[in-house]
Amino acid sequence: MTLSRRRFLQMTGSGVMAGALGWPALSMAQNGQGTPFAMQASWVNDAEFSGYFVAQRNGYYADEGLALDYRPGGPDVIPEGALLSNRAAVALTTVESTLKAVTQQGAPLVVIGTQYQKSPVGIVSLARTPIEKPEDLAGKVLAVPPVNRLAVEAMLAANGMSTDDVRIVPYAYDPTPLLKGEIDASLDFVTNVPYTIQLQGEDAVSFLLYDHGFPVFNDTLVVTRQTLENRRADLLAWLRASRRGWEENFQDPTRYPPLFADSFFAGNGRAIDNEIFFNQAQKPLIESPNGIFSMADADIARCVEALGRIGIDASTEHFDTSLLAELDA
Known part of the structure; x- marks a missing residue:
């Protein structure tokens, strides 16, 4: 089993209010003009993040006026910590770890979308x-x-x-x-x-x-409530570019992984055939008739109910779909 999968499983039991940990050395900021915008991923670079890599490669963030600083995760990076220390505007997290931090530690975080409609x-x-x-x-x-x-x-x-x-x-x-x-x-x-x-x-x-019987999201898109209030335009731009990247990625899930062998995937210890398998397998878990990142009200309610059964007292108020509504308007 790869470390990326192990880290996800471990994160459920992690605390996040101790503050952000040190950033990994690798940071893939897009060159050129634009509004600086930092994104914290949940793990090291692999096919789990292909849509964002496609959007970077094809200039979709620059098209939206953003200079993206994409920050890989790792074994010592807690994505929620990056948000709470203002080192990232948006982070990918497990819904369990985020809502545990919100309900048990008072973290001012909110879920604005989800990458995986169904947890893998x-x-x-x-x-x-x-x-x-x-x-x-x-x-x-x-x-x-x-x-x-x-x-x-x-x-x-x-x-x-x-x-x-x-x-x-x-x-x-x-x-x-x-x-x-x-x-x-x-x-x-x-x-x-x-x-x-x-x-x-x-x-x-x-x-x-x-x-x-356990219907939860995964790789939820999480921001602080302050960022949601103060950087709505930037968040919408990031959502548009990222959705565009995922849509392009899934046009042919075999196309992009080989192109990333010497860039995004370099040094992760995984064969490109493995990345292709991963990219193909995740497609039905990410795509939605309502658009990538969408969260239907009924699915949010089911997620909240499932979290309650493992001791996380979440509510629908911890999710905000207003940006998604603007994105689809």
Whole structure:
């Protein structure tokens, strides 16, 4: 399992009010004139952020009058901290970590959109011993990162099951136990780990927690309430350029990853075939008939209800769709 996926799973249990941590050395500011605008990503550069890379490469931010300073994440970067220290105007976060900071620590943050309509977290198993729905987990061994155990318990409860029905063991972010038959399934990212399994000569099957009782967003677009009030025009410009980049990226998900091998993806330790797999797998999780980044009221309500079942007392007031409404006007 790649580090990017591991970091997402770890972030759910992180605190964010201690302030921003140090920036990684790599910063990809667009050259030229324009309003400075810093964006904090949630992890190191990989296909998860392809739409923003396409928008940078093709000059979409410059077209909107922005000089984008794109800041990769990393193991020591907490995106919410970048916002709270005014080092970024917008950040990509997990909705769990952001709304935990808002409800439990008073962070003045608000969700203005979402990259993933459906979180890519799911249950992964081998095709030769498939687990295709929650009920198939009965009597099986499931490896789960400790910080995500509550989410799994919520998913099981939504399907009339409990931890008495499944043996849950810690997950070390490595598919080797699954390949060796030591576990029956693991909680992982369906956009990436199946590629790793394929490299070992096996096929994987999976299902999303989102589709089975835990419907949350992922890579939520988060800003401070002050930024939302004072930089609306800049945020709209960023949203327009970023949406344009994602739309172009998904015209052919195989096209751009090879073009980024020596730039955005350089040094991330991943094969370009892996990035292509990732980019293709994430397309149905990001696209929406209402437009990329959209958040339907019903989906927000379902997300809030799901977060409540893992102890995060969120509300629909922590989401603001006014910029999306302006974007679509």
